[in-house]
Amino acid sequence: MAEGGDLPSVKDGSDADFEITCTPCGEDSVREEAIKYCQECQEYLCAMCTKHHGRPKATRTHRLVDKNDAKQSSFVVKTKCHYHPDRDIEMYCEAHDMVYCTMCIATEHRSCAGVNNIEDKLEPCVNQTEIHQVLDETKNALETIKAVVVKQQKNIVSLKEQRNVIQDKLEDVKTSLIEHILKLKMETSYFIDETYAKTKEELEFEINVSTNMIKNLEKTLEQMQLVHNLDARQQFIQMKLVKITLTDTNTLHSNSELNGTKSICFTENTDLVTSVMTANAFGQVKPSKSKQYKMKSKKEFNVKLGTDKNICFISDVCQHQDGTIMLTDHNNSNVKRLESDYKLKDTCDLAASPRGICFISQNEVAVKMSNNTIQFIDVSNTLSKTRCVDIVHGSQLGLTFCMGELWTSSIGGIVNVYSTTGNLVKSIDKNRKVKPLFKSVTQHLAASGDSVIVTYSSDGAVCFNKDGTIRRELRSSGLKDTRGVCVLDDGIVLLSGCNSNNIVMFSSDGKCLGELVAKDAGLKEPINLCYDVNKHSIIVTCRNCDTISVVELRE
Numbered sequence: 001m002a003e004g005g006d007l008p009s010v011k012d013g014s015d016a017d018f019e020i021t022c023t024p025c026g027e028d029s030v031r032e033e034a035i036k037y038c039q040e041c042q043e044y045l046c047a048m049c050t051k052h053h054g055r056p057k058a059t060r061t062h063r064l065v066d067k068n069d070a071k072q073s074s075f076v077v078k079t080k081c082h083y084h085p086d087r088d089i090e091m092y093c094e095a096h097d098m099v100y101c102t103m104c105i106a107t108e109h110r111s112c113a114g115v116n117n118i119e120d121k122l123e124p125c126v127n128q129t130e131i132h133q134v135l136d137e138t139k140n141a142l143e144t145i146k147a148v149v150v151k152q153q154k155n156i157v158s159l160k161e162q163r164n165v166i167q168d169k170l171e172d173v174k175t176s177l178i179e180h181i182l183k184l185k186m187e188t189s190y191f192i193d194e195t196y197a198k199t200k201e202e203l204e205f206e207i208n209v210s211t212n213m214i215k216n217l218e219k220t221l222e223q224m225q226l227v228h229n230l231d232a233r234q235q236f237i238q239m240k241l242v243k244i245t246l247t248d249t250n251t252l253h254s255n256s257e258l259n260g261t262k263s264i265c266f267t268e269n270t271d272l273v274t275s276v277m278t279a280n281a282f283g284q285v286k287p288s289k290s291k292q293y294k295m296k297s298k299k300e301f302n303v304k305l306g307t308d309k310n311i312c313f314i315s316d317v318c319q320h321q322d323g324t325i326m327l328t329d330h331n332n333s334n335v336k337r338l339e340s341d342y343k344l345k346d347t348c349d350l351a352a353s354p355r356g357i358c359f360i361s362q363n364e365v366a367v368k369m370s371n372n373t374i375q376f377i378d379v380s381n382t383l384s385k386t387r388c389v390d391i392v393h394g395s396q397l398g399l400t401f402c403m404g405e406l407w408t409s410s411i412g413g414i415v416n417v418y419s420t421t422g423n424l425v426k427s428i429d430k431n432r433k434v435k436p437l438f439k440s441v442t443q444h445l446a447a448s449g450d451s452v453i454v455t456y457s458s459d460g461a462v463c464f465n466k467d468g469t470i471r472r473e474l475r476s477s478g479l480k481d482t483r484g485v486c487v488l489d490d491g492i493v494l495l496s497g498c499n500s501n502n503i504v505m506f507s508s509d510g511k512c513l514g515e516l517v518a519k520d521a522g523l524k525e526p527i528n529l530c531y532d533v534n535k536h537s538i539i540v541t542c543r544n545c546d547t548i549s550v551v552e553l554r555e
Contacts, residue, residue: 020067022046037070038062040080044070058086092118158509165471165509166285172450172466173282184272195264203262210256213249220245291490293505295517296554301342304546308332314541314548315397316356316444317530318365325530325539326365326379327548328354335367337383340534342550348383350375356399356408356444360420366406368399374406374422389422397483397527398454402447403466407454409445413438415454417468428468437462437470444528448487455482461495463510472510479504484529486538494538496526503529503538503551517551 018033023043025032034044038053040062045053053059081087081101091105092098094114105115220242227238304312310331319325323340330353337345354375356368363380372394376386391408393416398409405425406418413436414429429437438456446453448463451471455461460475460482474493484496484503491508494516501524503517516538517523525543532539532550540549 020044022049024049034067036064037067038064039070090118092116092120158511162509168465169450170282176450188266192264192266199262199264206256210252213252216245217249291492291555292513293488293492293516293553293555295521296552298517298521298552299550300547301550302547303327303329303336303338303344305332305334305336305344305347308334311544312546313544314527315354316368316399316528317539317541317548318358319530319532319539320359320362320379321533323532323534324379325532326357326359327541328357328367330354330370331544335365335377335383337379342548346383348377348385350385353395355395355397358399358401358406358447360401360406366399366401366420368394368408370395374399374408374418389418389420391418391422392416396441397443398445400445400447400452402452403450407445407447407452409442409454411441413440413442413456415442415445415452415464426468428464443483444485446485446487446493448491448493453485453487453493455485455495457481457483457498461485461493463493474506474510474512476504476506476512478502478512478515483527484540486529486531488531489533494529494531496523496529496540498525498527498543501525503540516553523549 018031020034022030022032022034022045025046032046032048035047036045036050036053037043038045038059041053041059044067045064050064053062053064079089081089081104084101084103087101087103089099089101091100091102091109092115093100093105093109093112094116095112096109099118100109109115223238224242227235230238303314308329308331312329313331314327315330316328317325325338325340325342327336327338329336333350333353335348335350335354335357337347339345350367350369352369352371352373354367354369357365360366360376363378364386365377365379367375367377368391369375372391373388374391374394375388378384378386393408393410393414396409396411398407398415400407404420406420408416408418410416410427412429414427416427417425419425438454440456440458443455443457445455450466451463452466453461453463453474458481459477459479460473462473463471465471474495476495478500479495479497479502480500481498482495483498484494486494488494492513493506493508494503495506496503501519502515502521503523503526505513505516507513517540523540523542524545526540527543528541530539531537535550536553538551538553540551542549
């Protein structure tokens with residue numbers, strides 16, 4: 001039986017509380033008192049619905065009983081077929097263990113064995129235990145679907161957040177493109193002005209030479225008009241000097257004709273213009289589903305050199321797009337380079353212990369040092385140290401490169417952002433409400449597009465926009481002393497817990513997806529993570545360990 005819910009009346013505004021309300025009116029969020037019950041429809045009806053129920057041909061013959069009689073009595077209810085609404089369910093098919101109307105049997109089950117009238121299968125009757133069991137299963141199913149709706153509603157909220165993030169990203173891309181185009185225009189204008197000035201200077205020099213030549217010719221012409229008054233010796237001298245002047249004049253004229261008219265021209269960068277003008281959008285937008293990765297395998301590779309005096313402590317890892325892997329060994333004060341197959345290639349000794357490393361260009365890495373400096377190293381051939389810049393709190397873990405700037409962790413739950421020349425651009429530690437942004441000490445960082453993810457030594461990380469505002473937070477009670485962080489190519493974020501000895505996955509919108517590597521997998525105090533995009537694996541470094549672990553992923 002179906003009873004109306006506790007719905008406010010929108011029809012007459014009455015505050016009366018009815019024991020039984022009209023089912024059809026309740027579906028329209030209207031609360032009306034029921035007076036009848038339809039056995040076929042299994043619905044309570046108010047006075048108006050009772051009147052209308054008796055008019056249509058389909059419901060004209062339905063038996064209506066008083067609502068109180070329906071509540072206290074038991075009666076036979078005929079259930080209509082879902083596929084043939086004008087027919088009653090009367091047959092039972094043993095082969096499919098389901099009830100049907102005669103039309104269903106005639107069209108779909110005529111060849112089935114064990115087709116009988118339902119009346120012939122009523123012995124033994126359904127017992128009360130089974131009824132209660134089905135009721136419990138129905139209630140559980142109802143709660144399950146309600147939970148699905150709640151989940152889907154939350155999904156809509158997160159979907160809206162994702163849309164807003166993408167819209168912000170589009171705005172950032174637009175701003176970056178405009179800024180870059182303006183920069184290109186400014187640089188090209190500079191070259192135009194420089195070329196113009198140089199060409200103009202050359203013309204002015206030639207004009208000056210020609211002007212002096214004109215003066216010489218005018219003077220020579222005056223002298224030649226008086227040459228007949230000179231003696232033979234002076235005439236001979238003047239004639240020779242005039243020939244030199246004429247020769248110089250002819251040379252100057254010839255050179256001028258040969259060089260032609262000076263001009264400057266501009267050749268358009270057609271590749272740039274074509275790529276922009278033929279683009280249809282800033283990028284692709286499509287529905288996506290967060291992937292659930294699992295650990296396929298875990299291998300270990302020894303990274304200790306014969307010259308290393310101490311057990312290794314690989315405090316940070318970064319990888320170039322060509323597959324080259326760079327490691328910082330805190331205990332042995334060196335940087336190590338690995339081939340794409342994780343074999344040692346070469347090393348570079350440092351003046352202090354390194355704590356973090358990141359590529360800032362194709363041929364250069366920045367290394368955060370415990371002596372409060374950032375050491376730059378050329379990696380184009382052999383590893384060679386170049387310049388240094390001063391920073392604060394170099395002994396802390398955490399260094400990454402984002403949009404031309406170096407982000408570093410500092411003592412006291414702070415992130416400092418430096419230019420590559422060592423100028424402090426900004427410090428990030430409090431939000432606009434002057435509340436701390438981090439629950440504890442900041443640790444490793446990872447750049448992802450125009451955002452930076454910063455871990456802190458408790459249960460998660462914070463994702464920042466380039467301007468230092470929070471984009472989202474990533475937290476899990478399963479993380480203890482979060483240190484390492486990396487981002488997969490599909491936006492999945494991985495965080496490692498140093499004290500929980502595990503790796504936890506998060507979707508791009510910050511939802512925790514569970515563990516990738518559990519604590520029983522053998523990772524002991526994982527410090528940092530690096531995604532090897534070429535091998536779809538995670539490079540994991542652990543505290544005081546001569547090996548790195550490589551975790552291969554599978555979906």
